[in-house]
Amino acid sequence: MSSLRETKFQRILNTLEKNSVPLLFGVIVIFGIPLSGYSLNYLGQEIVVRIARNSFLIIALLVPIMAGMGLNFGMTLGAMAGQIGLIFIADWKIIGIPGMVLAMIISTPLSILLGWLCGKILNMAKGREMVTSYIIGFFINGVYQLIVLYGMGSVIPIKNSSLVLPRGYGIRNTVNLIKIRKVFDNLIVIKLFGISFPIATFLLIAALCLFIIWFRKTKLGQDMRAVGQDMEVARAAGIKVEHTRILSVIISTVLAGYGMIVYLQNIGTLNTYNSHMQIGMFSIAALLVGGATVNKANIGNVFLGVTLFHLMFIVSPTAGKNLIGEAQLGEYFRVFVSYGVITLALVLYEIRKRRDADRSGRLLAQNQMDQREILE
């Protein structure tokens, strides 16, 4: 393959544009850190905590991107399954690591069912998977509320009355997870430079990364990438396209369920009706900040994204307060940036898709010109 002849300036511009989102964030963070006045030690500790807390959830997004289904806004489905698992173990008073594992076991069949449903619906809406998965998140949230707010305690037995609303059924707004709070994070802790690292969680995340790397090389992983490249070609090559796409969503949903449990064991309280709603948005924003696009994401993007996104998240309220004297402004700023970065990344992706088509056209023209010159 010959490459397109461009001036050096064009090439630099192209590279800059490709990495514009992480670069933009880098600039925001570089300006924000001194403004916030936080010590590097504090920031380092916060980032370590947040990498441990959020990475698992973000990695769950990688599989559907591989299969060409875009950013899986339906990961909230997995989060809901994880939360149902946590509600049950809180009710049965199963504590510590066994509690966490049991919650994961309970969440698995729920995640598989929801993922299958989500995959089925997304197959009916090819070409607009993202907006559809986004609406599925809302739709299933209604069903989740129906079950948790009306079903639990009336149809589904809940013994522990401290979980139930005073009216006799329905789960309270917050569920205390103190019994499993940080059990996994505190399993093995190493202190380095005054920062404590939750090694067990990091090992779990590392194992998941290895799984993703291994998975890319399996038959199923290869099939998914083929489907992601071109559905029709994949179908012609004998790959069951619909089946493969459903599997990718199921894997993502199950992982999101586990990720949610890891996330909530760090937080220690479950906001029964809110925790899952924001998680999709924050995970996707973080992944995009790391330089991922709708059709291309790797593990590097995850960690770069978590670091940059959460640095912005930590520093912006105090930076806003020190800069303009209003902390509220920083709060709004980070909400704006979270949404803005998703918008920017989606728009840039679409524009680049068009430009790449244009570039490959120019490359073709250049090659033909070269050939003509040789012939002459």
Next chain:
Amino acid sequence: MNKVKEFIKSFGWPRIIISLFLLSLFIIAPFVGVSISTSLSDTIVRFGMNGVMVLAMVPMIQSGCGLNFGLPLGIIAGLLGGTMAIEFNFLGQSSFLMAIVFATPFALLLGYGYGKLLNKVKGSEMMIATYVGFSSVAFMCIMWLLLPYSHPTMVWGYAGKGLRTTISVEGFYLHTLSNFLKINIGDSFLFPTGMILFFILLSLLMWAFFHTKRGTAMTAVGSNAVFAKASGIDVDKTRTLSVMMSTWLGAVGILVYQQSFGFIQLYMGPFYMALPAVSAILIGGAAVNKASIVNVIVGTFLFQGILTMTPSVMNSMIHTDMSEVIRIVVSNGMILYALTRKSEATQ
């Protein structure tokens, strides 16, 4: 029998189920002690409040830009218009007119930019529209704090700056339209004639527009962009025009909503306002690329009817308010149904 089947097919099962559900709510209502006339009146008021925002869906759907999940952008233009009318102290009836006058340049400008953006991302308009809406709302949250508003009814009392989260429009344009020629029957039935007339006026204008040359061109772009281009229509320009229309209607829509509701809701208020409007027009029978005024009227009535009736009827029946859950499931279920219909989209 065949005719019935055809009707069901064209009307769609979800719509039939929703209509039957609403009908049954109206039938049950008197038996559980819910007054029909109050419910009907509430439904009509809410219909008038939301009608224009649902109407704002039509131009973009017709021109093939899909469901306008970016409605909050239009709403922001309306909020700017409303707050400016109050800031410059236009009292009483005139403030409503001035609010529309102030909102218009913002709506056209924002709509123009938004339309240009959507032209660059053909094929994934809906996802990007959603996030344009969200980020513009979040951006305006910052702006509401910083913009130099100073009217005492709007800013925080102790700081003297930064707009409040809710601002009463009493003394300004409260019930400007609703009270115009309003009809009271008994003490429980109220018909907001002015608001409904305003909706009918805008609908007629829209209907007339779609029968002009430009309007027909818009429909042509929506049904087949390649064909439209071949017959000499400037596709991008037509799409931009449709987005500007939608945005302006969104701005006017929120002002109509506020004059009935009585409050301007700033900050995160407009955040989820697109979803009810989107699902209303879909319940009315619109598809992702095909919508009519009839869809708007039927859809808004059905959707708002359910929103009004479920809390009262369900509450008196089983003493549980499940209306929120029903609203979430019905509205998002309807959007999912529309998004997954391939045949309908390619018609």
